[in-house]
Amino acid sequence: MKPSNTKFICASGAAVSTLTASIDTRGFSYCQIVGFNNAAAGLHTTAANTILQESDDDSSWATITTGLTPLTTASAASIAKVVWNVDLRGRKRYLKPTTGYAATNSLSLIAVLHNGADAPNTAAEVNTVNVANI
Numbered sequence: 001m002k003p004s005n006t007k008f009i010c011a012s013g014a015a016v017s018t019l020t021a022s023i024d025t026r027g028f029s030y031c032q033i034v035g036f037n038n039a040a041a042g043l044h045t046t047a048a049n050t051i052l053q054e055s056d057d058d059s060s061w062a063t064i065t066t067g068l069t070p071l072t073t074a075s076a077a078s079i080a081k082v083v084w085n086v087d088l089r090g091r092k093r094y095l096k097p098t099t100g101y102a103a104t105n106s107l108s109l110i111a112v113l114h115n116g117a118d119a120p121n122t123a124a125e126v127n128t129v130n131v132a133n134i
Contacts, residue, residue, distance in 0.1 A: 009111040018049060019107040020098040022058055025088050028113035034128070035082040035099035038106040049100025052084050052134070054092040061096055066132040080128035087134065088113075 007028065011021035025031055033052070050068060053061040066084060082099055097109055123131045 005115045007113040009113070010108070012106065012108040014106045015104045016107055017104050018098065018100040019109055020096060021109050021111070023095045023097070023111050023113070024058070024093065025091070025095055025113055026093055029088050029115045031084075031086045031088055031095060031111055031113045033084040033086070033095070033097045033109060033111045034080045035097065035107070035109050036080045037101055037108070049098070050082055051098050052086070052132075053096040053098070055094040055096065056092045058094045062092075064134060066134055068132045083123075083128045083131040085131065085133045 005028075009021065009023050011019060013019050019035075023031065023033070035050075052064045052066055054064055055061045068082060068084075081101075084097060086095065095111075097111070099107060099109060101107065
């Protein structure tokens with residue numbers, strides 16, 4: 001990753017079952033979004049709770065087909081529950097990830113925007129079991 005041109009965005013919520021955030025991607029070529037919670041249980045229950053959307057105006061959203069299958073089994077609390085690696089070239093300006101869990105937990109979303117082409121993109125490199133390269 002090229003450290004000279006990187007932007008970090010974080011969103012978190014305690015005792016929630018759904019978390020979403022709007023990300024302005026202007027000026028960047030790639031975005032990696034990581035969603036996780038503080039527990040091994042209470043993971044994604046439906047695809048509707050784990051989506052990625054895009055918009056030109058930060059108000060009208062279209063869902064991006066990612067091919068992710070939401071997790072329904074427990075995994076270690078230290079493992080990311082979902083990772084979207086997004087090539088922003090040709091995409092709309094704003095991204096909106098949404099992640100949801102079966103029970104209320106502390107949920108977090110972290111987005112890293114960059115222009116480097118060598119960012120980690122496999123499940124093992126990102127420390128997750130659920131990654132989509134879009």
